[in-house]
Amino acid sequence: MQHVKIPQDRIGALIGEGGATMRRIEEAAEVRLDIDSENGSVRVRSVGDPITGMRGPEIVKAIGRGFAPDAALRLLDDDLMQFDMIDIEAAARNDADLKRQKGRLIGENGRTRQLFEELSGADVVIYGSTLAMIGRPQEVDAVRSAAEMIIDGAPHGAVYSFLEQRHNEMKREELAYHRYPGSVESADDTA
Secondary structure (H helix, E strand, O other): OEEEEOOHHHHHHHHOHHHHHHHHHHHHHOEEEEEEOOOOEEEEEEOOOHHHHOOHHHHHHHHHOOOOHHHHHHHHOOOOOEEEEEEHHHHOOOHHHHHHHHHHHHOHHHHHHHHHHHHHOOEEEEEOOEEEEEEOHHHHHHHHHHHHHHHOOOOHHHHHHHHHHHHHHHHHHHHHHHHOOOOHHHHHHHO
16 A cells, blocks of 8 residues: 555546546456545555556546546556656746746747657656656656756757757657567667
8 A cells, every 4th residue: 555645636637526636547447446635645555566556646646636537547558658747846946947947848828848748758747846757768758858958047049959859769669679679779770
């Protein structure tokens, strides 16, 4: 059994209308959720396959960090899917700096966050003082690296160029894998 704490304003998203989302998570992840709506504490208990059940707390955390339930349930798609989070507040000097960092990560009209998703393939949410992502390891790594560049003060153009480069590398690796399954390391040789 694991305990996960989520913001109170995300409890409704976790439960869903009439408990539908909670039941869907319980069935798909083979867990039971005991939700304390007073303080946002969620007990997650595995009731089926323990490997599948290990994803339950991650799904709850993802919903707590602002992901829609469908996006959070992508963690069950295959063993490679990952949930990762960056604490923006930890890199901020004060509240004004936190607000500035969040603004830079979101971008004008949400464009930077949108490019994170489009060029990496990961789902990205900025909620509260965190940036969270769900995707395959290389997708999550690309978003993490790009977000850290933004937080460190890199110009947006440089970050977008980095993401485009990573996007092209991931496409080449995927093509090489489909051409020669099991030989991802030969992507540079076949491109």
